[in-house]
Amino acid sequence: MNEINVPLLDLRAQYRSIKDEVEEVILKIAESQMLVLGPEVEKLEKSLAEYSGAKYAVGVSSGTDALLMALMALDIKPGDEVIMPTYSFFATAGVVARMNAVPVFIDSNPISFNIKPDLISQAISDKTKAIIPVHLYGQCADMEPILQIAEAHNIAVIEDAAQAVGSQYKNGKTAGSMGLIGCFSFYPTKNLGGFGDSGMITTNEESIYIKLKQMRNHGMEPKYHHKFVGGNFRIDAIQAAVLNVKFKYLDKWHQSRRNNAALYDSLFIGEGLAARNGITQFDNNNKILLPKAAWKQYGYLNYHIYNQYIIRVQKRDGLRQFLADNNIGAEIYYPVPFHRQECFGYLNCNDSDFPAANRLAEETLALPIYSELNKEQIEYVVAKIKEFIA
Numbered sequence: 001m002n003e004i005n006v007p008l009l010d011l012r013a014q015y016r017s018i019k020d021e022v023e024e025v026i027l028k029i030a031e032s033q034m035l036v037l038g039p040e041v042e043k044l045e046k047s048l049a050e051y052s053g054a055k056y057a058v059g060v061s062s063g064t065d066a067l068l069m070a071l072m073a074l075d076i077k078p079g080d081e082v083i084m085p086t087y088s089f090f091a092t093a094g095v096v097a098r099m100n101a102v103p104v105f106i107d108s109n110p111i112s113f114n115i116k117p118d119l120i121s122q123a124i125s126d127k128t129k130a131i132i133p134v135h136l137y138g139q140c141a142d143m144e145p146i147l148q149i150a151e152a153h154n155i156a157v158i159e160d161a162a163q164a165v166g167s168q169y170k171n172g173k174t175a176g177s178m179g180l181i182g183c184f185s186f187y188p189t190k191n192l193g194g195f196g197d198s199g200m201i202t203t204n205e206e207s208i209y210i211k212l213k214q215m216r217n218h219g220m221e222p223k224y225h226h227k228f229v230g231g232n233f234r235i236d237a238i239q240a241a242v243l244n245v246k247f248k249y250l251d252k253w254h255q256s257r258r259n260n261a262a263l264y265d266s267l268f269i270g271e272g273l274a275a276r277n278g279i280t281q282f283d284n285n286n287k288i289l290l291p292k293a294a295w296k297q298y299g300y301l302n303y304h305i306y307n308q309y310i311i312r313v314q315k316r317d318g319l320r321q322f323l324a325d326n327n328i329g330a331e332i333y334y335p336v337p338f339h340r341q342e343c344f345g346y347l348n349c350n351d352s353d354f355p356a357a358n359r360l361a362e363e364t365l366a367l368p369i370y371s372e373l374n375k376e377q378i379e380y381v382v383a384k385i386k387e388f389i390a
């Protein structure tokens with residue numbers, strides 16, 4: 001076999017495909033020297049609101065700041081409790097702790113990797129102010145029961161849609177439009193990634209929208225008059241300009257990722273390494289547990305945008321090393337769930353309350369899934385995995 005290289009992500013490949021357009025808008029920003037907020041930001045806000053089906057969108061400095069601002073907009077106080085999955089990127093929990101509020105962790109669904117809704121009710125107390133479902137890896141959390149529980153207890157739902165721009169839930173609703181507030185990240189590794197850090201908040205509530213717009217500029221309205229303490233959560237014009245260019249290609253890139261995922265699925269099944277999706281136990285026909293068809297067994301499918309393609313495998317760390325030795329990038333998301341993080345030791349979580357997340361932390365491996373991958377590269381990845389398992 002020829003030498004094949006398969007990085008986990010190749011941002012330069014995407015850049016090459018839109019280089020001229022991107023360089024043109026960057027030069028325009030350079031000429032205008034309107035570097036923060038401005039017309040490109042307004043254009044991006046309008047596009048994202050429309051795309052996600054929310055009424056309003058506010059461009060901000062990062063996905064993490066979007067989550068922090070959501071909590072600030074809800075006036076989360078020290079000691080308030082906020083429910084979230086234990087298995088996610090750190091920002092989801094970090095922002096809650098930074099507000100001196102209490103993160104309350106929930107175990108995951110081992111098929112979808114998302115929060116397990118039937119465990120939420122028992123975690124609710126009279127201090128619970130919000131639930132943050134995370135649409136992990138680009139697939140929507142099971143929002144229907146989550147929204148029901150939240151409504152019954154009068155609790156706000158903040159969607160962490162950082163990995164899920166354009167993901168759709170089974171009912172066709174889009175990530176960021178289902179809860180009270182939706183939070184997006186445009187970190188370069190997300191499906192819609194800028195030339196640095198930035199993010200976006202969506203909401204259908206006008207009062208929250210107005211508050212967020214003031215908050216991103218120190219709560220200032222009018223100039224040098226401060227109704228409340230906000231921060232500098234502004235987004236750079238250059239980020240918005242680049243994202244406006246990329247936005248046109250987003251659905252095409254999603255579709256390429258989905259095609260790549262389907263090819264992985266069929267190759268793993270064809271090689272006898274996986275029987276079908278939605279299996280949670282390893283056996284001779286299931287050496288690899290595939291992602292995706294989380295809900296197929298219930299008769300419906302989410303529109304998954306595959307920010308990551310995550311398999312579960314035994315001897316995961318050995319496989320990752322073997323792939324690295326064969327020039328294939330693979331990454332572990334996330335090796336340490338929140339309940340095991342040193343910084344949350346003070347919460348005294350009971351490790352045995354999180355059996356699914358603990359298994360995911362040991363078994364999940366992200367394979368290259370980016371849009372520009374070719375068939376030969378995907379076949380090479382599957383062949384090498386087969387070689388390791390044999």
Ligand SMILES: *Cc1c(COP(=O)(O)O)cnc(C)c1O
Pocket residue numbers: 062063064065088089091092134160162163184185186187197198199
């Ligand atoms: C990326 C990410 C964030 C944070 O976004 P940044 O723009 O990097 O601050 C939050 N939550 C999840 C699930 C993420 O993947």
